[in-house]
Structure formats: structure tokens, C-alpha cells
Amino acid sequence: MKASSEMTLSDKDGGGAGAIARLLLRWYDDHARSLPWRIAPGSGESPDPYRVWLSEIMLQQTTVAAVAPYFAEFTRRWPTVADLAAAPDEDVLAAWAGLGYYARARNLIACAREVVAAGGVFPDTEEGLRALPGVGAYTAAAIAAIAFGRRAVVVDANVERVVSRLFAIRTPLPASKPEIRTATDAITPEDRAGDFAQAMMDLGARVCTVREPACLICPIANHCDAREQGIAAILPAKTPKKPRPERTGTAFWIERGEGDAREVLLVSRPAKGMLAGMRALPSDGWSARGDGDGVPPVNAHWQVLEASVTHGFTHFTLTMQLMAARHDGGDVPEGEWWPVARIGDAGLPTLFARAAAGALACWPDGDD
Ligand code: SF4
Known part of the structure; x- marks a missing residue:
């Protein structure tokens, strides 16, 4: 039985990492969630960076179910980034009402106008995306991978959970974030980076769930240290939060x-x-x-x-x-x-x- 995530990381570096990506991508080809902003794997269509960006901004701190009707309404009223950039602030803020974290809506408007002022095309690198209002490290990585197919290390809450279990990382969150990122980097493939990121998100949402990880149907179960050690359900460990004032x-x-x-x-x-x-x-x-x-x-x-x-x-x-x-x-x-x-x-x-x-x-x- 393996004793530490460092040991398991080096094991996975030594050949397991490629197998994990292959197994996950094969699973994703058959089981990808159908989401309004997503291009189905193998469809041959190109993702629209505007829709990818809009969905990622909306999904910050919010669930897929809550975002879906807002995404539909925004793309109906403002089908392109130029349409959104030209919209009055109060219309966009009112359409955003109920999604919460309203600084995101103001950054959304600022970002759309900055993209349009620069020619109407989103930057296609993490660095360029990161420079836009409201686009942090995670969002830049997600857009670079999903919209532009760039290899990027994409770590959201679902991926944190999957990787903590896959590598049996016992350090509590948030202290384990650097370790999780290194481990995610080790298993991220060069090709199909966007599909890989979305496969990890889907695995976390559907199989490697918070309360009851469904290890029996998991495509990467044979590579999972937490399953082997019988500790999947208690990971990731979390440092208790202080009560809010x-x-x-x-x-x-x-x-x-x-x-x-x-x-x-x-x-x-x-x-x-x-x-x-x-x-x-x-x-x-x-x-x-x-x-x-x-x-x-x-x-x-x-x-x-x-x-x-x-x-x-x-x-x-x-x-x-x-x-x-x-x-x-x-x-x-x-x-x-x-x-x-x-x-x-x-x-x-x-x-x-x-x-x-x-x-x-x-x-x-x-x-x-
Ligand atoms: S085997 Fe279980 S714990 Fe491990 S990644 Fe799959 S669902 Fe999660």
C-alpha cells in the first residue's frame, strides 16, 4: 500500500499518468454532460470563446443548474461579445440579478468592452486571458484549454476532489492546493486539453461526488490511491472555516x-x-x-x-x-x-x- 502522495505521483509520472488521461477521455467520449455552452466531443465543431468565457464567469461560485437559464437568456439577448459590450450597464446588471457576486457582472461588462476595443477577439493564451477584467488564474486556464485547446492545468472544486482522492492527498484544503496543482499537471495530456479538463469536471460532478464516490463505475479506479486505501469518502480533508461574522x-x-x-x-x-x-x-x-x-x-x-x-x-x-x-x-x-x-x-x-x-x-x- 502506498504511503504518500509523492510516491503515487512518481508512480503516475512513470506511465500511469498517460493511462489516466486515456481512460478519462474515452469515458468522456461516451458520458460527457450535455451543457448549453459545451461542444460535444467528436462533433467537429469549434467552441465559441465568447460562450466559453461567459459560462466560466457565470459558473464561478454558482452551480450548473443555477447558471443554465441565465446563460440561455444572456446569449439570446446578447449573442456576441460585441452585443454584450454595447448593452447598457443597467440591463446587464438586471439580467444578472439573482446570480449573486455582482462584482462578476461589472467585470463581465468591462471585459466585453475591453475585448471589443482590442478588435473583438478573445486572447488565446492563459497570459492574455489573465489580463482581462474578472479573469483569474482558474478561469484563464479553463478558457485557454476549452476554447483554444491549449494545454493548461485546470483545477476547480470538482478537480480538487478527484485529484485529492486519486493521489490520496491527506493535507487539508486549502494548504493542499499547490500539491493538487502539481498532481493535476502530471496527469494533464498535451492533446485534447479542453476535453480532459471537462472530463475531470464531469467525473467530479457525476462519479467522484462529494458524499458517495461511485468507485465501482469509475473509469480510473485502478489508478486511485484513495480507493485502494479505503479513504475516498473522507477526502479531500478541509481546514474548518471560521464562523462568518x-x-x-x-x-x-x-x-x-x-x-x-x-x-x-x-x-x-x-x-x-x-x-x-x-x-x-x-x-x-x-x-x-x-x-x-x-x-x-x-x-x-x-x-x-x-x-x-x-x-x-x-x-x-x-x-x-x-x-x-x-x-x-x-x-x-x-x-x-x-x-x-x-x-x-x-x-x-x-x-x-x-x-x-x-x-x-x-x-x-x-x-x-
Ligand atoms: S476510484 Fe472512487 S475515489 Fe477514486 S477517482 Fe474514482 S470515484 Fe473518485
């Missing part, structure tokens, strides 16, 4: 009009900072200062609603109380009066879409 805030539902003419005040978030540039309900400073101060933006007869929204951001968890009032004619923050009946079309980010739903559930008729 908690913040509180308040969102304000300010309404005017009656019946079909009911309108709610929406504001634009500041151009920098959290949810920058997005439409939102007015709120009380939780994003800039920590806990919000709970002070409403206008004098009115406010009701504290029996509803709150809890939302996880990357660095903290926010619990947002909801308050509602009818506008009595005084000054309000700069914004737009939006028809309540069309609140679903406002492109609110998830936090504020849920706050709006909570306010309407508690205050269905806008009574005060």
Missing part, C-alpha cells in the same frame, strides 16, 4: 399610490462597494459601517414588519429587518418610483428581492 441592517419599503397605481421607492446602490450600481430598497448603512443604524431615510409613520431576511455574503451574514411606510409627500432619497405590480422586473439582487417579497407578504395592501 454577523451584521444587522434595515431595509425600508416606502410606498405611494393605491390599487394598480401602487409604487415603491427604489434607489441605485453606490457605484462602489457591495451590490454596487444595483437597484435596491433604501437601507441603513449596513454595507459600509457594519451594523446599520436603523434610521429611516424619511419622516413617516413607520411600521416594523414581522419579517426579516438573512443573507450570506462572502465575509459576513446579514440579517435585515424590514420597515414600511406610506409616503406622505416629504423629501425622499434620490431614486425611482417603481410599480409594485412589476417589482419582479426590477432586477433586484437576491437580498432585496427577498426583502421586497417579505414586505409584500406582511403588508399586502400597503396599509398604514
